[in-house]
């Protein structure tokens with residue numbers, strides 16, 4: 472008798488297919504998933520891979536042994552087919568636990584009795600998983616606290632795209648976004664954003680009203696993560712996702728294929744139509760870089776960048792007053808004083824500036840160095856090589872400011888993209904002024920034209936007007952240092968910039984004041 476019961480048990484547990492196919496629901500508080508399984512006399516067996524997927528966990532199956540690993544952020548489970556043991560790893564600790572009944576392998580998938588599956592999965596997820604035998608469903612309960620909640624979703628439509636800002640209690644460790652295009656007529660494109668760890672009030676998010684950017688949000692709470700699906704109202708060709716640590720938000724920038732320059736020019740033109748009578752390039756702001764306690768870069772023979780920048784700036788002011796007597800010229804500094812980078816933009820805005828020219832001298836990391844010539848920059852996030860090096864060099868001036876870490880926190884490389892989005896209206900004009908400065912200065916002064924580049928300079932962000940930064944030459948080059956510290960060199964460069972501005976003004980006003 473004993474033997475026959477044991478035999479029966481063995482037969483039962485090693486039976487290739489339990490009698491009844493069965494589908495079990497997994498409730499996570501968001502969208503439910505369906506878990507494949509079977510029902511026998513005593514147990515509901517569920518597919519371990521299905522359950523892992525439903526919980527948003529990763530799996531790996533060893534093809535030779537059919538062993539299945541399930542991974543979460545906090546641990547892993549290793550199941551072996553037709554085996555009573557499960558290997559549970561959490562927080563660097565690995566235990567081999569004996570399960571009351573073994574796993575089953577059927578149709579190439581591994582199954583385990585649902586109540587035990589719930590128990591072992593609960594060990595590696597945040598929150599708990601329970602199996603309700605009566606309703607034949609899994610119920611996931613998130614932990615009472617611990618997962619940073621989503622506090623809100625804000626949207627801004629831009630001329631060339633959109634920005635979706637997902638506010639959180641604290642920043643998630645991981646985030647990703649993808650756009651899918653169904654390519655089918657009438658089907659909207661979708662944006663999927665996954666945040667982890669995160670929790671969400673799913674009902675509240677699902678009931679958010681439609682915006683200019685999306686018609687609906689669907690939120691899914693997984694054990695550790697939240698997935699947000701946005702039904703987009705239009706097509707976007709690319710996206711960027713990053714976090715803003717000052718506001719604890721995850722920001723998704725969506726870019727449409729719109730011709731940004733055209734849109735912005737149109738907008739600017741429209742805006743200016745109203746004030747056409749008043750519109751003139753009538754205020755020019757000169758910004759001599761550095762000053763006071765911030766000497767800027769130091770030349771081979773000790774020339775300080777701040778002094779060269781100020782001398783050229785003052786010469787440029789005299790030239791502009793002479794050649795454009797009706798134009799007001801404003802200096803961000805006209806003596807050797809320290810002015811924080813953001814204040815420079817404020818001075819320019821408050822003065823009603825229509826053009827912002829920041830003056831600097833370049834330097835190579837090792838001096839003396841043969842590198843020489845003039846470079847002119849306009850604002851765009853720096854991506855490569857020299858542009859990054861020079862932006863870093865000039866942006867380093869913030870270290871002379873109190874609280875600079877807090878103040879400039881939002882200006883990290885990614886965030887700069889957003890900020891420069893707002894600047895796009897001026898990009899075309901900044902670029903054309905930069906080109907003119909390169910051409911004209913290199914033709915009237917003894918400096919080589921190294922061309923126009925784009926980089927993320929803090930000082931240019933604050934000025935709401937066409938803005939350029941001129942690296943007038945290299946103090947790390949012995950010959951150029953001598954030229955830059957000479958009155959002759961400073962005058963020649965200032966004259967070149969003034970001439971370029973005169974040309975620019977003529978073109979600029981023609982664009983906006985023709986009837």
Ligand SMILES: [Zn+2]
Nearest residue numbers: 760767831832
């Ligand atoms: Zn500088």
